[in-house]
Amino acid sequence: KAGVTQTPRYLIKTRGQQVTLSCSPISGHRSVSWYQQTPGQGLQFLFEYFSETQRNKGNFPGRFSGRQFSNSRSEMNVSTLELGDSALYLCASSPGPGQGNTEAFFGQGTRLTVV
Amino acid sequence: GENVEQHPSTLSVQEGDSAVIKCTYSDSASNYFPWYKQELGKGPQLIIDIRSNVGEKKDQRIAVTLNKTAKHFSLHITETQPEDSAVYFCAPRPYNFNKFYFGSGTKLNVKP
Numbered sequence: 473k474a475g476v477t478q479t480p481r482y483l484i485k486t487r488g489q490q491v492t493l494s495c496s497p498i499s500g501h502r503s504v505s506w507y508q509q510t511p512g513q514g515l516q517f518l519f520e521y522f523s524e525t526q527r528n529k530g531n532f533p534g535r536f537s538g539r540q541f542s543n544s545r546s547e548m549n550v551s552t553l554e555l556g557d558s559a560l561y562l563c564a565s566s567p568g569p570g571q572g573n574t575e576a577f578f579g580q581g582t583r584l585t586v587v
Numbered sequence: 588g589e590n591v592e593q594h595p596s597t598l599s600v601q602e603g604d605s606a607v608i609k610c611t612y613s614d615s616a617s618n619y620f621p622w623y624k625q626e627l628g629k630g631p632q633l634i635i636d637i638r639s640n641v642g643e644k645k646d647q648r649i650a651v652t653l654n655k656t657a658k659h660f661s662l663h664i665t666e667t668q669p670e671d672s673a674v675y676f677c678a679p680r681p682y683n684f685n686k687f688y689f690g691s692g693t694k695l696n697v698k699p
Contacts, residue, residue: 476630503685505685505686505687507687507689514689514690514691514692515631515676515687515689515692516689517686517687517688520685520686522685527685528684528685528686530686562630562631564685564687566685568685575621575633575636576621576633576685576687577633578623578630578631578632579630580628580629580630581629581630
């Protein structure tokens with residue numbers, strides 16, 4: 473069974489640009505959540521999607537957005553990039569509510585560097 | 588939201604010794620208590636978890652104990668090995684609620 477796949481693994485962008493990151497969950501999983509990891513702030517929750525709907529949202533500005541497709545793949549977008557957006561972005565895959573086991577499995581992450 | 592505190596922030600032990608990491612939380616609705624291990628360049632990996640109806644769970648050299656009254660749970664690693672060196676995170680939450688509040692992490696260094 474394939475794990476959680478995040479693409480790309482590494483990305484370098486310039487301030488002011490926008491970026492789109494992709495996450496393919498484990499087959500059969502319908503919930504995808506996103507996290508930002510930085511040395512100073514640790515792991516912070518961005519948002520969670522289930523069945524193409526955003527269920528939960530963290531405390532990030534509107535520049536951070538996401539979506540989920542009918543095949544459960546998810547993308548997150550960051551517009552007007554700032555230097556402080558440099559981080560490891562992780563997505564986690566889980567079956568979803570009412571699906572029994574709710575263990576979450578993480579991808580390797582996308583390392584975003586804003587210059 | 589959940590307020591999660593994890594201690595210590597760094598832990599250095601000799602190979603073969605035991606290591607204990609503690610996590611305290613504030614949300615009484617939390618009933619699922621996982622521990623994750625993150626190695627350099629990788630995403631967090633679930634290593635053990637416990638539900639609130641259980642006080643202790645063991646899996647080979649790793650165990651988790653829960654004190655729901657005091658709102659804390661701990662990760663115990665016995666007979667530590669160099670490959671246990673990593674950053675460990677706790678992430679208590681209500682079961683079936685996929686919004687994680689992670690602890691700040693504990694960097695474990697196992698010296699050979």
